[in-house]
Structure formats: structure tokens, C-alpha cells
Amino acid sequence: MNLQQRNNIHVQGDGKQTMIFAHGFGCDQNMWRFMAPRFADRFRVITLDLVGAGGSDLRAYDRSKYASLQGYADDLIEIACEYGIGPVQFVGHSVSAMIGMLADLKAPGTFASHMMIGPSPCYINEGDYVGGFTHEDIDSLLDTLESNYLGWASNMAPAIMGVPDRPELGAELTASFCRTDPEIAKQFAKVTFMSDNRKDLPDFRTPTLIIQSSDDLIAPMAVGDYMHRALPHSMLRVVTNIGHCPHLSAPSESSDAMDEFLDRLDRP
Template identity: 70%
Template sequence: MSVEQRNNVKVLGSGPTTMVFSHGFGCDQNMWRFLAPQYAERFRTVTFDLVGAGLSDLGAYDPVKYNHLSGYADDLLEVIEEFAQGPVIFVGHSVSAMIGLLAGLRAPERFAGHVMVGPSPCYINDGDYVGGFTREDIDSLLDTLESNYLGWASSMAPAIMGAPEQPELGVELTQSFCRTDPDIAKQFARVTFLSDNRGDVPRLDAPTLVVQSSDDLIAPVVVGEYLQRTLPNCMLRVVENVGHCPHLSAPCASADAMDEFLATLGHR
């Protein structure tokens, strides 16, 4: 099976630098429709679906491989190897930000920079670290997801999206969650919400932009501030937005932050 088929890879635009966009849990590459096309005027842009999501090849899903974020990082490096030219600017939403971090540690020469949209290296509070959830919160979330995935998706997706003035986005995310194979979604949720990449964060030397919503149920501002302190080369930009998906609900503000960051890399 080709990488293109496995991950439903789409390439647009042209330019000396490639931007690679990777979506978060319960989503697919369509979530980049407000951002990726505008960059295709200056860059080669690559969007794709994580295995198990969107129009990826579900036959490629391996519960052993994807029982850790490193399995997705392996796929990302294969996508970059086949569809990108030179070091890429990687744009990852939510859990994909950490997938990109792992890939960047494994092959730093392939990354010119990282844009992390709503990232979290650890969702669970631990001593002085505030991730936004207690372990009991996460266990309860995963138990509910395990017993009633569609019910969980219908109630959680609008809360995750936020964007109270754009209710259609909450409906869209709910539908996206409900299209995902429940067994794959349950495993990916467990892998995502129990992940802890805090030990990896200080090792990423590449220039990094953290785009943080001012009000985010999943990744509160304090997490973005932690990343700003911990990443060696980090720019933090907080956009006025309610919800975990500013690339959908506040695309102009997200693009402004990205353009500022790209300018520091020499891309205007």
C-alpha cells in the first residue's frame, strides 16, 4: 500500500518550502480548509489523514503500532520523505503537535519549524504542572467513551469546539467524531489523553510557534505558557477564541500568528 493511499495525502501549491498540516483527534484534513489553501499560494502544502481518520485506509490500522504516538510519528516522516522537498514547516493541531515533536526529535534535519495549534504535552495535572485535568477526570472521560462512544461524541464535540457564535462548527465536529470507527477512536483517545511528552519538550531545538486559544477546555493557556518556558526556541501567541480549534473558529487570528512566525523564518 502506498503512503499516499494509506494517509489520503493531498498536495497543493508550489514553492521552495513545504508546509505539512496534521489534524487532531476525531478530525480529518478537512479541518485545515480555512488555513492550508491560503498558504498554497506561497508554499507547497501537504494535508493528510492520520491512519484511522477521514479517508485514510482503515486496513492499515495496526493496534500495536498505534498504541503510542510514535507510530503516527513514523507515518509522518514517511509522508514528509515522499511528498516534501527540504526541511518542512509542520503545522500540527492538538495531539498532532506532539506527533510532530516526536518526528522532529527523530529526524531534526527534516523540520525547519513547528507550528503547534492547541498543543498539550500532558493533559493530567502532576505536582506543579497543570495540564487541565485530574487523573480521575481522564479515567472518567475514557470510561464514558468506552461505554457509549456516540453519546460521548455528541456531548463532548460541541464543548471541545467551543465557538458559541458558530454552532455549525460544533455540529461539524460532532459529525466528524461520529464518522470515526469507534474502536479506533477509543484507542486513539486513550493514547492521546494518557500521553506524557514533557520529557521530550526541552529536546526540540527547532523554532516553534504555539498558537493558543484564550479559552480552551482541552489545552488551557497555562499549558501554552509551560511550553513557552520549556521549549528552547518558542514563540507563544494567544488568540482571542473560545474552543480548542482556532484554525476553524478564528482562522484570521491564527493565520496572523503563523505569518508573524513564518517571517522570523524568512518567509514573507
């Protein structure tokens, strides 16, 4: 099975540098439709579906491999090496931001920069760290997923998306959640919400942009601030947006932040 088939890879643009977009939990590459084309005149733009999501080949799903985020990170390294031309700029939403970081740490030099949209190194409050959820919250979430995944998706997707004045986006995310194989979604949810990558942040020295929504149920402002303090070479930009998906609900403001970041990288 080749990488294109495994991850449903699509390529647009023919720039001298490569930009790879990777989606978050419950989503697929269609979520980048407002942003990816904006960069196709300057970059070779790669969009993909994580194995188990969207149009990926479900035959490639291995519960052992994908029992940790490193399994997805290993896939990303393969894709960057196969499709990358020139420096690879990586754009990761939510959990894919951490997948990108893990890939970079394992294969230094593969990525020139990271643009993280709504990232979180740990979703659970611990001591002085505010991740947004208690252990009990996450246990309850995972229990609900296990007993009634479709019901959870229908209730949670609109809340995760936010922007109550645009209910069509909440409906789109609900549909995306519901298209995902429930057994795969349950495992990916556990891997995502139980992950803790805080210890990796100080060692991560690739230039990084953090795009933080001003009101985010999944990754609150405290998380963006924490990551900005912990990452040695980071830039934080807060976009005015309610919800966890500013690449859908505030694409222009998110793209502007990316342009500013990329311009800074190009300066001597």
C-alpha cells in the first residue's frame, strides 16, 4: 500500500517549498478548504487524512501502532520525506500539532517550521497546569464515547466548533465525527485526551507559531500561554474566535497570522 492511498494524500501548487496540513480528532482534510488554497501559489501544498479518518485506507489501521501519537508521527515523517520539496512547513490542528512535534523530534531537520492551530500538550489539569479538563471530565468523556459515540458526537461537535451564529459548521463537524469508524474514534480519543507531551516542549527548537482562539472549549487561553512560555522559539497569535476550529470559523485571521510568521522566517 503506497502513502497516497494510505493517507488519501492530495497535492496542489508547485512551489519550491512544501506545506503539509494535518487535521485534528474527528476531522479530515476537507477542514482545510478555506486555508490550504491560499498558500498553493507559493508552496507545494499537501493535505492528508490521518489513518482511520476521512478517505484514508482503513486496512492500514493497526491498533498497536496507533495506540500512541508516535504511530501517526511516524506516518508524517514518511510523508514529509516522500512528498517534501525544500523545507517542509507543517500546519497541524489540535492533536496533529503534537503529532508534528513528535515527528520533528524523531527526525530533526525534516521540518523548517510548525504552525499549530489550537494545540494542547496535555488536556488534563495537574498542579499549577491548566489543561481545561479534570481527570473526572476526561474519564466521563471516554465513558460516554464508549457507550454512545454517535450521541456524544451529535452533542459535542457543535460545542467544539463554537460559532453559534454559523450552525452549518457545527453540523459539518458532527457529520465528520459520525463518518469516522466508532471503534477507531474511541481509541484515537483515548490516545488524544490522555496524552501528555509537556516534557517534550523545552527540547523542541524548531520555529513555531501558536494560533490560539480567544474562546476555546478544548484548548483554553491558559494552554496557549503555557506553550508559548515553554517553547524556546515560538510566536503566539490570538485570533478572535469562539471555538476550536479557527481554520474554519476564522480562516482569514488565521491565515494572516501564518503569513506574518512565514514573513518573519524569511527575514535575515
